[in-house]
Amino acid sequence: MDLNLKGRVAIVTGAGRGIGRAAAEALATEGAHVVITDIDAQTAAGTAEAIASRGHSAIGVAADVCDAQAVERLAARTIEAFGKVDILVNNAGFTRDKYLTKMPEADWDAVVDTILKGAYLCTKAVLPSMIEQKWGRIINISSRAHLGNPGQTNYSAAKAGLIGFTRALALEQGKFNITANAIAPGFIETELVKALPTYERLRDAALARNPVPRLGRPEDIADAILFLASERAGYITGDTLHVTGGRYSS
Template sequence: MTNDQRVAIVTGGARGLGAATALRLARDGMAVAVLDLEESAAKPVVDTIVAEGGRALAVGADVADADAVTAAVARVEAELGAPIVLVNNAGITRDNLLFKMTELDWDSVMGVHLRGAFLMTRAVQRHMVAASWGRIVNLSSTSALGNRGQANYATAKAGLQGFTKTLAIELGKFGVTANCIAPGFIVSDMTRATAQRIGEDWETYVSARAAQIPVARAGVPEDIAHTVSFLVSEGAGFVSGQVIYVAGGPKA
C-alpha cells in the first residue's frame, strides 16, 4: 500500500503542531482527517490541503467523549476511507501549582490527553488490524520528566509514554507500530500561553529558552511534523515502542 492509499487522522489538528503534522502527511500523499473540538477550526487546514491537490476532511469531536469519537471515526471511514494512521496530538493545559490546582484542572487534562488517546486508538486500531498495517504516534512532552506548575500535564504526558509502549507490545504482531514524540520547547500558542501565565515578554521568553538548547534555537511545529512523517512511513516499520525527544539536545 502506498501513501496515496492511506488515511490518517490527526487530533488537535486545527493549529500548531497538529496543523503542521496534518499538512506534512497530506504532502506525503495521505488523505488526512483534521480533527479538532470545533469542525470550523479545522477547516482552514483542510482548505490548504485541498488547494494543494490533497484529500482532507474537517471533523469536529471531543476526543474525551466516547460517542463523539465513535461517530468521528465512522465519518472518516465513510468519507475518506478506513484510517490506518493515527496521530494523538490533542492536548490542553490547565497549569497551576499543586496547592492551587482544582479537581477540574486535573480531570480536564487527563480527559483530553489520556482518555482521548485511549478512545481514539481503541476506535482506530480495528482498521489497522484489518489492514495488517498501522501507525500510531502519540505526542508526549519533555514535561513528562517533571515541570513546575504542571503536575496534571506532566502526569498525562508521562502516562502517554507507558500507553505507547503497551500498544507496541499488543499490536506489533498485527503490523502496527506505536511510538511517542516528546517535544521540547516549541514556538506555539501553548507556549505563548505559558509565557503569558508567568508574566514574561514573549520574545524575551523565547530567547531565554533557546539559550538553554544545544542547537541554540527554539523548535517550530515543522520539527515535530518531520518526525511524525518518519515514524508513520513504510521505512519505520521496525521502530516501535520508542519515545523520541525532539528537543534540540539530549536533555529536556
C-alpha cells in the first residue's frame, strides 16, 4: 500500500530510541525525509546515521523541546535542509513516578513541561510552514495513562492535556488542511520501560489484562503514525487512536 509519504518532511521528537526511533525509521522507509530530534546529540546523530546507512534520508538535530530558541533552530534547520515541514510527531516525554504526596515539584514540572510545553513549542514552530503549503500532519503521542494511573499524576495529567491540545489544534488548523491527532499507546516494551525497577510487575499486569495476549512493540505505534501521517487519514482530525491491545482500565 502506497501511503504517499515519499518526499514528505517529518520531524520526530524524542526519536533517539524507543517509539520515536521506530517512528522515524518507518517514515524514512516510506520515503520521507526525517529529522531525528533528541536532547542527547549523540543519540540523535547515531539514529540518523543508522537510518541513512540503509539508504534513507535522515539528519539528527539535538534540541531540548522545552527551550523555545532550540526549537526555533530545529525548525529552521529542517527548512534549510529540506525546504519545508509536513509532519510533526510530538513524542518527547518520560516518567518520574511517585504518589502525589511524595512528588517533588521538580518532577511535576519536568514531566509536564517536556510533554505539554514541548508539544506547544514544536507545533508553534512548524505551523507557519504547514499553513503556507496548506498541508500538514500533527501527531501527538499521548498514553493510555490519560485515563489515570496511580503514581503518575504528573504523567497522566500531561498526557490527558495533550489530548485536549490535539482537539483544540484540530479545530484551529483544519481550514489549512492540517490535521491533528493523538495516539495513546498502552504498555510498549521499549528500552526505557525494560530498565524500570517495576518492569516485571508492569509486564505481568499488562499480559494479564490485555485482550490481545502480548506486549506492545514500538513498531505497533510506528504503524499508527504512518497511517495518521498519510493521505488516507486526511479526513480524520481531533481524534485519539488507542493502541493498547484492547486494554483501557488500569
